[in-house]
Amino acid sequence: MAKPNEAFVVELADLYWAGANQFPLIAAHYAQATRHLHNSSWKEDEAFNRWEDRLVPTTDKDEMTDKTDTRTTQVPDKLTKPFKPGWDVDRDAPTGVKWESFATKSRVYPHLQALRDRLQEILGETSWNLQLTGTALVQVAESYAAQDDANAEALRQTVAGFHDDPVRVKAPVDMPVIKMPGAEYDTHVEVKESRLPFGMGDKETEVLDEEPKP
Secondary structure (H helix, E strand, O other): OOOOOHHHHHHHHHHHHHHHHHHHHHHHHHHHHHHHHHHHOOOHHHHOEEEEEEEEEOOOOOEEEOOOOOEEEEOOOOOOOOOOOOOOHHHHOOEOEEEEEEEEEOOOHHHHHHHHHHHHHHHHHHHHHHHHHHHHHHHHHHHHHOOOHHHHHHHHHHHHHHHHOOOOOOOOOOOOOOOOOOOOOOEEEEEEOOOOHHHOOOEEEEEEOOOOOO
């Protein structure tokens, strides 16, 4: 059997290891980052909910009058409930209207959501591109090595030595699943036991699955 080209095998081994381990290792960090970012959006809208009191008509009429029957303007689209000393909102408010509470979102929320979603998309796309590039490098190394049996065998042994080297940082066996905005959350149900006898009042709570520490 012919001798392998040692310098050529070294170059192929480095190329192969970069595609089989180094690129997937970096890709895994980016993929895991998408999962952490995705989990940060779980029920986040609740944190940005704001309740606002507004005057709304109690009838279909667009006009309202005060206690002296003085004709006034239309009900404004947005009016903050006043809190003045001695002011009774039910007694002193104009007739024909009432206070109602409306749920709104903080103006910061859509900007924060858009920023996080875009970062999550970039991380996911980068992870996927790194995985594809790694696969291509492995295929190139194997294609060159396959042209000579001696080189192919030498490449296999060299790469096996890389795997057995305890100093080298290895890519995870299972690549974290990339999470993009809008994907389902990985959750489970936990039961919080009640202090009441016979398990009465036990409460089921949906919680996020734990992710590896960054």
